[in-house]
Amino acid sequence: xxxxSRRTVLAGGAAFAAWGAIPRAAAAPGSKDPRFLTIVLxxxxxxxxxxxxxxDPAYAAIRDEFALPESGAFASVPLSADFALNGNMPNLADLxxxxxxxxxxxxxxxxxxxxxxxxxxxxxxxxxxxxxxxxGWLGRAISEMPVESRIARRDAFAAAASVPLTLRGxxxxxxxxxxxxxxxxxxxxDRLLALYEHTDRVLAxxxxxxxxxxxxxxxEREIREGVRQTMxxxxxxxxxxxxxxxxxxxxxxxxAADDGAxxxxxxxxxxxxxxxxxxxxRLGKTLERLDQAIAALRxxxxxxxxxxxxxxxxxxxxxxxxxxxxxxxxxxxxVAMVLGGTVNxxxxxxxxxxxxxxxxxxxxxxxxxxxxxAVLKGILADHFGLDRRTLGDRVFPRTAALSPIEGLIK
Amino acid sequence: xxxxxxxxxxxxxxxxxxxGAHAAAAADPRAFVTRQCDRxxxxxxxxxxxxxxxxxxxxxxxxxxxxxxxxRASRKAPENRALRAVLEATQDARNAxxxxxxxxxxxxxxxHTVASDTPFVERLVLFxxxxxxISSASNLAVRWTMGNxxxxxxxxxxxxxxxxxxLAATTHPAMLLYLDNFRxxxxxxxxxxxxxxxxxxxxxxxEVLELHTLGVDGGYTQGDVVxxxxxxxxxxxxxxxxxxxxxxxxxxxxPGFRTVLGKTYSADGPTQLPRILADLATHPxxxxxxxQKFARSFVSxxxxxxLVGALVDTFRRTGGDLRALSLTLVxxxxxxxxxxxxxxxxxxxxxAATRATGAALPTPFLRRASRAMAQDIxxxxxxxxxxxxxxxxLGGDGLLERVDxxxxxxxxxxxxxxxxxxADALFGEAIDxxxxxxxxxxxxxxxxxxxxxxxxxFHRR
Numbered sequence: 001x002x003x004x005s006r007r008t009v010l011a012g013g014a015a016f017a018a019w020g021a022i023p024r025a026a027a028a029p030g031s032k033d034p035r036f037l038t039i040v041l042x043x044x045x046x047x048x049x050x051x052x053x054x055x056d057p058a059y060a061a062i063r064d065e066f067a068l069p070e071s072g073a074f075a076s077v078p079l080s081a082d083f084a085l086n087g088n089m090p091n092l093a094d095l096x097x098x099x100x101x102x103x104x105x106x107x108x109x110x111x112x113x114x115x116x117x118x119x120x121x122x123x124x125x126x127x128x129x130x131x132x133x134x135x136g137w138l139g140r141a142i143s144e145m146p147v148e149s150r151i152a153r154r155d156a157f158a159a160a161a162s163v164p165l166t167l168r169g170x171x172x173x174x175x176x177x178x179x180x181x182x183x184x185x186x187x188x189x190d191r192l193l194a195l196y197e198h199t200d201r202v203l204a205x206x207x208x209x210x211x212x213x214x215x216x217x218x219x220e221r222e223i224r225e226g227v228r229q230t231m232x233x234x235x236x237x238x239x240x241x242x243x244x245x246x247x248x249x250x251x252x253x254x255x256a257a258d259d260g261a262x263x264x265x266x267x268x269x270x271x272x273x274x275x276x277x278x279x280x281x282r283l284g285k286t287l288e289r290l291d292q293a294i295a296a297l298r299x300x301x302x303x304x305x306x307x308x309x310x311x312x313x314x315x316x317x318x319x320x321x322x323x324x325x326x327x328x329x330x331x332x333x334x335v336a337m338v339l340g341g342t343v344n345x346x347x348x349x350x351x352x353x354x355x356x357x358x359x360x361x362x363x364x365x366x367x368x369x370x371x372x373x374a375v376l377k378g379i380l381a382d383h384f385g386l387d388r389r390t391l392g393d394r395v396f397p398r399t400a401a402l403s404p405i406e407g408l409i410k
Numbered sequence: 411x412x413x414x415x416x417x418x419x420x421x422x423x424x425x426x427x428x429x430g431a432h433a434a435a436a437a438d439p440r441a442f443v444t445r446q447c448d449r450x451x452x453x454x455x456x457x458x459x460x461x462x463x464x465x466x467x468x469x470x471x472x473x474x475x476x477x478x479x480x481x482r483a484s485r486k487a488p489e490n491r492a493l494r495a496v497l498e499a500t501q502d503a504r505n506a507x508x509x510x511x512x513x514x515x516x517x518x519x520x521x522h523t524v525a526s527d528t529p530f531v532e533r534l535v536l537f538x539x540x541x542x543x544i545s546s547a548s549n550l551a552v553r554w555t556m557g558n559x560x561x562x563x564x565x566x567x568x569x570x571x572x573x574x575x576x577l578a579a580t581t582h583p584a585m586l587l588y589l590d591n592f593r594x595x596x597x598x599x600x601x602x603x604x605x606x607x608x609x610x611x612x613x614x615x616x617e618v619l620e621l622h623t624l625g626v627d628g629g630y631t632q633g634d635v636v637x638x639x640x641x642x643x644x645x646x647x648x649x650x651x652x653x654x655x656x657x658x659x660x661x662x663x664x665p666g667f668r669t670v671l672g673k674t675y676s677a678d679g680p681t682q683l684p685r686i687l688a689d690l691a692t693h694p695x696x697x698x699x700x701x702q703k704f705a706r707s708f709v710s711x712x713x714x715x716x717l718v719g720a721l722v723d724t725f726r727r728t729g730g731d732l733r734a735l736s737l738t739l740v741x742x743x744x745x746x747x748x749x750x751x752x753x754x755x756x757x758x759x760x761x762a763a764t765r766a767t768g769a770a771l772p773t774p775f776l777r778r779a780s781r782a783m784a785q786d787i788x789x790x791x792x793x794x795x796x797x798x799x800x801x802x803x804l805g806g807d808g809l810l811e812r813v814d815x816x817x818x819x820x821x822x823x824x825x826x827x828x829x830x831x832x833a834d835a836l837f838g839e840a841i842d843x844x845x846x847x848x849x850x851x852x853x854x855x856x857x858x859x860x861x862x863x864x865x866x867x868f869h870r871r
Contacts, residue, residue: 117548131589131613133792161784162791175806181782183810184817188857191848192813192864198844200866202753206804213807275498325484325498 033150034342034383035255035301035308037264038138038166041290042120043272045314047334047366049283050089051103051348055082058355066277066322074279079103083348088284089291095298095339099346102408104375106333106353108316108368114330116272119315124165126373126396135169137373141380141395142170142263150262151384157217157254157261159247164265174213174261176254178246216260217250241289244268248293252300255308268293271314275327294339306341309383309409313337313372319364320355331365336372338379344410370405377404414840415439418746421871422708424529426754426762429835443530443740447733450569452528453535455561457518461511463558463583467648467655470554473504508553512546515557516787517773524764534568534736535560536758537707541700542579542622543795544588546788551649552587556788559584572700572730573691577684580618581657583647589614589793592650596643596664610664615639617793623690625699634671640664641675641683697725701735707798708739710751717744750870751800756783759812763863766836769823779818783811813864820859829858842866 052068053059054076060067068076068084076084077093083105085093095101111122111130118130126137135143138156145152155172158164163173189207196204244266251264270286277283290312301308317334333353338345353359353367361367377391381404392400416432419439424431435442446452461469480497487493523532539560546553563582567575579585586592594611595602615638619630644663648655658680668675670686671693690696701721705713717739724731724738739745754762757780764771771779780787784803790796797803820827833841833849845865852858 115549131793133794161781161786165791175784175808177782177784177807177811181779181811181814181818184813184860185857187853188817188860189810189813191852191857192861195844195848195861195865199842200750200870202801202804203809203866203869206801206809209805210807210810214810275501325494325501 032307032342033262035262035264035304036138036151036379036383037251037255037266037297037308037310039293039310039312040120040123040164040166040265040267041271041312041314042116042267042269043314044116044119044316044318044330045271045334046273046277046283046318046328047105047107048317048320049273049277049328050086050287051079051105051335052076052084052086053082053105053352053355054078054084055080056352056355058357062320062355063322066326069279074284079348082352083350086279086284086287088279088288089294091291091295091298092337092339095294096346100341100343101337101339102343102345103348103350104336104338104370104372104405105348105350106366106368107313107336107370107372107375108333109372111316112332112368114316116315116330121165123313123315123372126376128398133165133168136164136166137376137395138263138265139167139169139173141384141386142167144386144390144394145384154260154262156263156265157251158265159251160265160267164267167263167265170263174209176213176217176250178243178250213254216257217254241292244289244293245296248297249300252297252302256301256304266293273318273327274323274329275325277322277327309338309340309343309379311336311338311376311379317366320360320366321364332361333366333368336375338375338408342383342410344407349405371399371402373399374402374405375408377402378406378408380404382406382409413747413749415746416442417840417867418750418871419443420529421750421754421867422745422752423533423740425523425526425532425758425765426871427836427867428529428762428765429832432836432838432840440740440746444737446528446530447569447736447740449528449531450733452526453531453565453568455518455522455565457514459514460518460561461558463555463562466511466554466558467583469507470551470649471655473500473507476500477504508550511554511557512788513773516777519557519560520761520764520771520773520776523761530736530740531568532761533708534732535565537704538564538568538575538732540790540795540798541703542575542585543790543793544584544788545790545792548588552584553788555582555584555587555649558582567732569733569736570731571691572696572725572732572735573688575732576618576622576691577687580614580622580687581645581647581683583649583657585614586645586647587649589617591642592646594639594643595662596640598665599643599663600661602643602662602664610636610639610643612636612639615642618687618690621794623699624693624695625702628693628695628699630671637668637670638686641668641670641686644679645683692726692729694726697722697730700730701725703798704735704739705745707752709745710748711800714744717742750866752798752871753801753804754869754871755796755798755803756780756785756808756812757787759783759868760815762868763816763819766832766863766868767819767824767827767859769819769827771819771823775818775823779811779815783815784808809869812869813860816863817856817860819863820856824859827859829855829862832859833862836862837867 074087076087078084109122110128111119121130124136125132155174156167156170158167158173158175160175161177167173193207196207247266251266254261255264273283298305313336314334316332318328318331323329351369353369373396380386380391416435416439419435419442420427420431423443477500480500484493484497526532544556559582563578590611591614595607597607612635615635620626624630644659646659648657660679663679666677675682675685701718705718705721720738720742724734728734829849848861849858
């Protein structure tokens with residue numbers, strides 16, 4: 001068996017095809033108690049600003065002053081001869097170096113228009129059309145798992161106010177939000193629970209469920225303390241960071257516990273960078289927060305990180321050219337990230353379409369060449385042990401002809 | 411505990427306990443509710459700060475025009491920093507105005523509901539608003555118009571007819587924008603032929619049949635969806651796509667006869683859709699669908715067949731008279747008999763807590779709290795609206811967030827409220843003995859008020 005190359009060839013599908021031939025991991029799925037978490041970046045991440053195709057001859061000219069710098073305070077981190085990671089993400093760079101992160105570039109869902117909400121629907125529901133709200137791809141994947149598996153038996157965890165579309169269709173999903181309001185005193189809660197025990201069984205049970213969930217994810221005080229430490233360690237301290245770091249830490253805790261969740265969901269906002277996409281301004285800060293959240297998640301998962309896969313996806317990419325307000329507009333292909341201790345990482349997978357004028361999608365966007373569903377199918381096959389027919393018929397309906405990308409998981 | 415019908419009048423058919431209301435309702439709980447139905451105008455919000463749809467359309471167009479001009483100028487001279495600054499300023503101005511509109515709408519709506527002395531009518535507004543759900547998680551013109559939709563398409567009709575509300579809601583710009591009808595083009599329309607369009611956008615037509623009228627088992631076919639979608643083409647709402655700001659654009663309307671549910675409708679542009687909707691509004695399947703949902707939302711997930719039957723009869727007999735429907739509900743013993751089985755949704759708990767305490771909640775706090783309690787205002791998860799199952803919103807840490815919210819009210823926004831006196835005003839002699847004891851033993855005023863606001867009558871009905 002060939003050892004996987006650590007880089008891919010730009011402008012050509014050769015390396016990509018080679019990846020498809022790698023045999024599936026030997027470990028029997030299900031025996032390793034897998035964890036899976038998906039993070040949705042809302043707004044449309046500019047894939048070219050997160051993972052830049054420095055080897056593409058058209059890149060430097062088309063991005064001009066917005067090309068990632070090779071030196072200085074925001075110096076990008078080379079991933080291969082052809083790609084470099086945005087310099088605001090040191091924790092992610094570190095995971096990549098350890099072989100625990102990979103990137104799939106020029107990836108996209110089945111959606112080809114440019115509405116955020118329709119695009120997010122398609123990203124989350126895993127079918128080809130927006131405004132389908134019955135179930136999401138991950139919810140369906142969970143519902144296809146053997147009933148005795150931990151994935152099927154445990155509640156999935158979502159750091160969201162209500163069950164996100166991605167997880168709809170799963171049997172049980174618990175929702176949790178980082179410190180919405182300052183927490184009431186424990187004594188007040190205890191007295192209230194006693195009152196409910198005497199007066200309203202439904203409210204008593206709802207309260208007990210909430211307390212059990214908090215025990216799993218960490219109380220708001222514990223989360224706050226954990227976040228404070230993470231932030232101090234990383235030297236950042238702004239409000240928005242604290243919130244997403246808190247969500248990541250809670251998800252990590254909920255999933256690390258032996259009796260905790262096996263599947264998790266997070267979403268982060270702020271990627272709709274129509275303007276001021278400078279590295280030291282909006283996009284840079286947003287990526288830095290994402291990086292801090294990744295670190296907090298890694299830390300909270302502890303030893304379980306070795307059984308974990310995390311995907312980070314967004315509804316679409318952005319225009320290749322910078323617009324009149326130093327930003328980018330809604331586009332098509334973008335980058336997806338796969339992280340975790342069990343990920344066969346340290347590489348960028350891309351059937352690179354190129355950035356020359358004639359290579360762009362509709363003359364403006366990065367042309368999508370990898371169907372995101374092929375990535376997710378590959379992960380669900382190797383990590384959850386779901387078979388190809390289930391994946392092609394039920395998890396991602398009508399994708400029987402779309403082969404899962406193999407070898408993403410160790 | 412004996413069945414407290416005065417409590418049912420205030421909770422199942424109202425907005426929760428309020429000082430003095432228990433005594434007022436006790437004499438004749440049913441009349442306490444039914445006489446509110448004689449005041450249909452009580453649902454209307456009159457606030458000079460809130461715009462009509464025409465006003466919003468004009469204002470939106472002004473921002474769009476300014477932005478288009480600024481973008482064009484900036485594109486011609488990409489190096490010119492001043493032009494770029496102008497573009498950013500026009501975008502900022504539009505976003506600021508949009509935020510202001512959303513805040514004003516939320517504030518006015520909350521204030522109106524909190525102050526209302528026709529709480530049952532407000533419950534009807536909440537029910538019908540949710541029946542024709544739209545979400546701010548959509549294109550930005552929806553955010554400009556979603557508050558207006560409730561004021562102009564829902565509130566005037568909650569004690570009127572279902573047909574009038576259906577037409578107003580379906581053709582309101584917020585709905586046309588939310589479910590994509592504004593860019594649906596008839597294949598044989600002038601523009602459709604020119605652009606080689608092969609099919610209209612079906613989103614709105616499908617939801618009208620499935621969610622708003624007949625219901626998923628209502629006996630319509632895919633052919634009916636397409637025909638209704640064709641009839642809807644041209645209804646754009648006047649926010650995008652045309653400089654004339656026309657609500658109905660003939661050049662994209664699919665010409666010709668339409669056949670929906672076996673009945674054929676002649677072709678005359680903008681009057682075709684209203685005729686189809688009028689028939690859908692009084693269809694027997696619509697009567698069943700609406701009656702079933704009405705009973706489930708107000709009473710329980712398993713309403714008695716007799717109650718549902720009475721509602722269906724009224725709807726059919728009156729051709730969808732919503733006042734008659736509401737009175738049939740309140741007049742039916744099976745609507746009063748069951749024990750409290752439905753959870754009060756978080757937004758309505760915020761209303762109830764504010765009505766009970768007289769707290770002055772700043773709008774940003776209200777919005778943050780609603781999000782935390784899992785019912786972000788104007789943002790239901792899908793066109794099907796917020797869930798209304800008995801236990802909706804009680805999952806996850808939802809109830810704990812309510813405790814935090816109640817404590818925040820007690821500590822910050824209702825500092826002068828004496829819990830004991832408030833409990834007397836809310837429940838009088840009918841207070842639950844366990845609640846009575848919990849209040850007596852509370853270690854502080856804040857704790858007592860938190861317990862009172864978290865007591866079952868505020869959360870279950």
